[in-house]
Amino acid sequence: MLQETEFIRILRKNQHKITPQRLGLIRYVCSNPGHFTAEEAYRNLKKSEPTITLATVYNILKIFTKAGILNTFESNGSRWFETNSALHVNFICENCGSIEDYEASDITPILKKIKESGGTFVSGTILVRGYCRNCAKAIERDH
Amino acid sequence: MLQETEFIRILRKNQHKITPQRLGLIRYVCSNPGHFTAEEAYRNLKKSEPTITLATVYNILKIFTKAGILNTFESNGSRWFETNSALHVNFICENCGSIEDYEASDITPILKKIKESGGTFVSGTILVRGYCRNCAKAIERDH
């Protein structure tokens, strides 16, 4: 996987050591390109790194986020992570909690305004709430 | 204040009683049109309603949000509220924590895509992180 070596490169550049736990998380995010919480990553990492603790996962996730490997946002009482790609819409279903990505190519004008007023962009998240197709259908049926 | 009677109307329509605590929160949000947490609202409401508790504030905030009076999002470990206006950008400074609004007139195409795929829109939040003008300047000075 190309991304794996790229992520290692980024970590090394930022003077971070490549521990088995960190490598495990890199592999997890490379093979699970969706959204996940610390808890989910923890459960998954335990398979390859049985001694790992949640605190370590939080620690690693914070480092990865600062390094720009991950993007993070808060929703439904916990923090979510995703591989950091272009600014896009996270559509969160109010019923089943699923998170779905939508492209948002038309966002750049917003960032321009912020820069014009002297601000510096670091990261962005667009959260849209509603009911996903499946839940919208199910709710309609209940009427 | 025009909004005050409008908010009361909305609550009544949804079968919610107008208690002094709720009226206090309505007045707070009408006269403080920025962003606030439950804790901040609590501190403010205590002035006029000294017996109020945080739990009640949370309760009221949830009701107001469901009724569409408030919009809510999570950031920096806690939940934020704002009077629900058009979908806009919340620019959050990573350094000082300030939240600033930016217009986002060009968002509608995104919602269109969600509707086209069968989803139902409820609410949306755009969070952009970076450094506000003041902090960006200060950080630059430190070099």
Next chain:
DNA sequence: ATCTATGCAAACATTTTGCAGGCTG
């Protein structure tokens, strides 16, 4: 009079912290 809302305290969930020992570079 009815039924909902408040106030209180305790529970809960998530994230952070401090430190001793272990491992990477």
Next chain:
DNA sequence: CAGCCTGCAAAATGTTTGCATAGAT
């Protein structure tokens, strides 16, 4: 082998819950 990282336990933070009483309609 120096310094950063992990694992552990405990603490801190923010939010929710259950229940008895008070209050709005």
